[in-house]
Amino acid sequence: MxxxxxxxSDAEYRISQSPGYRSMVRAxxxxxxxxxxxxxxxxxxxxxxxxxxxxxxxVPAIPGALxxxxxxxxxxAIGLIFAVSLYYLHWVNQYRNRIGQDEPPQ
Amino acid sequence: xxTTAIFTFLAFLILSLLITFGAARKxxxxxxFYVAGGKINKWQNxxxxxxxxxxxxxxxxxxxxxxxFGFDMLFYLVCVVLSWGVIVLLFAQxxxxxxxxxxxxxxxxxxxxxxxxxxxxxxSLAVLLSYLVAQVVAAGTxxxxxxxxxxxxxxxAVTLLMTVYVLFGGMIATTWVQIVKATLLLLGGIIxxxxxxxxxxxxxxxxxxxxxxxxxxxxxxxxxxxLFTDFISIASLTLAFLGGTAGMPHVIxxxxxxxxxxxxxxxxxxxxxxxxxFHLLVAIIGFGAIAILVDHSEFSLGGTALVGGDNMAAxxxxxxxxxxxxxGFLSAVIFMTxxxxxxxxxxxxxxxxxxxxxxxxFRQGNCSERQEMWINRVTLVCITVVGILLATLLxxxxxxxxxxxxxxxxxxxxxxxxxxxxxxxxxxxxxxLAGGIAGLMSSVGLVILSPFIWVNVLKNEAAVFPYxxxxxxxxxxxxxxxxxxxxxxxxxxxxTERQLFDAQEFRSLLGxxxxxx
Numbered sequence: 039m040x041x042x043x044x045x046x047s048d049a050e051y052r053i054s055q056s057p058g059y060r061s062m063v064r065a066x067x068x069x070x071x072x073x074x075x076x077x078x079x080x081x082x083x084x085x086x087x088x089x090x091x092x093x094x095x096x097v098p099a100i101p102g103a104l105x106x107x108x109x110x111x112x113x114x115a116i117g118l119i120f121a122v123s124l125y126y127l128h129w130v131n132q133y134r135n136r137i138g139q140d141e142p143p144q
Numbered sequence: 145x146x147t148t149a150i151f152t153f154l155a156f157l158i159l160s161l162l163i164t165f166g167a168a169r170k171x172x173x174x175x176x177f178y179v180a181g182g183k184i185n186k187w188q189n190x191x192x193x194x195x196x197x198x199x200x201x202x203x204x205x206x207x208x209x210x211x212x213f214g215f216d217m218l219f220y221l222v223c224v225v226l227s228w229g230v231i232v233l234l235f236a237q238x239x240x241x242x243x244x245x246x247x248x249x250x251x252x253x254x255x256x257x258x259x260x261x262x263x264x265x266x267x268s269l270a271v272l273l274s275y276l277v278a279q280v281v282a283a284g285t286x287x288x289x290x291x292x293x294x295x296x297x298x299x300x301a302v303t304l305l306m307t308v309y310v311l312f313g314g315m316i317a318t319t320w321v322q323i324v325k326a327t328l329l330l331l332g333g334i335i336x337x338x339x340x341x342x343x344x345x346x347x348x349x350x351x352x353x354x355x356x357x358x359x360x361x362x363x364x365x366x367x368x369x370x371l372f373t374d375f376i377s378i379a380s381l382t383l384a385f386l387g388g389t390a391g392m393p394h395v396i397x398x399x400x401x402x403x404x405x406x407x408x409x410x411x412x413x414x415x416x417x418x419x420x421x422f423h424l425l426v427a428i429i430g431f432g433a434i435a436i437l438v439d440h441s442e443f444s445l446g447g448t449a450l451v452g453g454d455n456m457a458a459x460x461x462x463x464x465x466x467x468x469x470x471x472g473f474l475s476a477v478i479f480m481t482x483x484x485x486x487x488x489x490x491x492x493x494x495x496x497x498x499x500x501x502x503x504x505x506f507r508q509g510n511c512s513e514r515q516e517m518w519i520n521r522v523t524l525v526c527i528t529v530v531g532i533l534l535a536t537l538l539x540x541x542x543x544x545x546x547x548x549x550x551x552x553x554x555x556x557x558x559x560x561x562x563x564x565x566x567x568x569x570x571x572x573x574x575x576x577l578a579g580g581i582a583g584l585m586s587s588v589g590l591v592i593l594s595p596f597i598w599v600n601v602l603k604n605e606a607a608v609f610p611y612x613x614x615x616x617x618x619x620x621x622x623x624x625x626x627x628x629x630x631x632x633x634x635x636x637x638x639x640t641e642r643q644l645f646d647a648q649e650f651r652s653l654l655g656x657x658x659x660x661x
Contacts (some may be wrong), residue, residue: 081382081383084222
């Protein structure tokens with residue numbers, strides 16, 4: 039193995055084999071995938087909604103109502119991501135605290 | 145010439161020079177110069193990151209776009225905020241735990257360091273130079289309108305000042321200048337948005353009704369469709385921001401300035417809050433610009449054309465609502481904004497050349513800190529010359545559009561490589577090379593063939609590539625070739641790199657105590 043690539047110390051290797059660490063990694067990977075799909079879905083929805091918005095909003099109405107529709111489309115995705123991110127951070131921290139423990143998290 | 149602007153500007157200039165020379169005394173090692181020794185706390189870094197994002201493109205460019213295209217400028221605002229969501233959730237902590245000075249440090253944890261550094265240096269230089277030129281164009285335009293001197297003189301002034309800041313103060317000075325500037329820009333944004341709302345008795349409907357009545361496109365200015373009319377353009381813009389921000393080398397370097405991964409994620413969260421708040425202010429200012437400036441006797445040239453171009457919308461609005469004093473304040477703040485952002489960009493460019501290319505590719509780690517720093521200084525001088533030349537060529541172009549082109553290249557090159565290296569076990573050096581080349585060639589090629597360069601700059605009649613941004617195609621091609629060349633990599637080296645993924649993941653999640661700062 040080349041010298042300039044990553045190596046774990048003995049202590050780090052032992053931690054990496056512990057059940058607590060492994061369960062954290064599994065949880066982390068699962069949450070990363072969920073977040074990835076959530077962000078992708080939000081963005082896709084935002085893009086599709088925006089593409090069709092001219093047709094949807096092309097009716098006589100007061101300016102404030104039109105603006106509200108657009109604003110809701112635009113910032114809805116952000117609100118969704120913020121809400122999930124708070125949940126995500128709580129989740130990851132729970133698992134991170136279990137590193138090195140022999141018992142898998144409940 | 146506005147005397148308030150000159151005095152305010154001089155006051156900021158003296159303050160930032162004092163910061164720079166104070167920082168110069170603390171900059172003793174290579175780590176101090178590149179990443180402030182990793183001693184910046186989460187609040188300081190959050191403000192500095194927000195400062196990097198709240199650039200001239202945000203206030204000058206997006207307000208300018210709002211003036212011409214109305215609602216569609218919201219795409220830019222939403223995408224900027226969304227991009228930081230991605231960084232906070234998926235990138236910040238891992239970047240800090242894996243990196244040291246530059247983006248290439250992160251990628252070369254398990255991939256071939258020489259190939260990685262060479263490839264990433266090419267992509268990073270393309271991204272950073274495009275972004276740098278956008279900022280310098282804004283500086284030249286601003287100085288021309290504000291101080292009555294030529295565009296070229298403004299360009300030379302800002303590039304020379306940035307060289308002084310970075311040359312002496314490195315990352316410590318750049319960070320502190322960003323913190324001061326971000327605070328002042330937020331203050332300026334709050335005052336201007338407040339003034340706009342005050343002018344319409346804090347009635348948003350009244351503001352929007354006036355905007356629709358004043359704009360040549362009428363009610364359509366409050367609907368999507370004036371700037372983007374097709375799914376490909378909208379998707380490309382979204383992807384450019386989502387991936388582009390996370391792949392910007394000067395943004396990534398900021399995560400190495402904090403002590404650990406937790407602080408990196410917290411600082412990204414703080415930055416996200418500040419950026420979201422600021423961009424909501426920009427939305428109000430944008431519609432205020434339409435309502436107040438479109439039929440203004442002094443600044444309107446008919447339709448949505450303004451004295452000094454659409455980039456000057458926020459500046460003119462400041463003068464109308466706050467008089468010469470507020471105009472002076474805001475102009476000086478924006479000039480400092482540009483200066484602070486170009487300092488961060490210049491630092492990232494010089495680090496890419498001296499640390500990645502010179503020290504690790506050409507000398508293969510066999511060079512002293514002093515030699516590396518000397519190359520860094522030479523690079524700074526070269527950047528100054530290149531920045532002046534390119535900015536002169538692109539005079540008059542919209543700053544937000546220029547910045548988005550830089551983001552499109554970043555999203556098609558650095559972002560796919562970074563995401564795959566951190567999250568995909570099967571990614572190998574061979575895939576990185578193929579993905580990087582595909583992303584770089586397709587993004588730069590399509591940008592040149594797009595209406596922005598092919599028609600606006602090269603003066604051809606019609607664009608070969610009809611869409612504004614290339615990201616949907618170029619980012620997809622980068623991911624595809626990186627995937628194809630990774631899964632077909634049967635080399636021993638490729639197998640080793642896959643085996644090292646677990647160690648990389650361990651380090652990216654938990655950090656390390658062995659970083660040789």
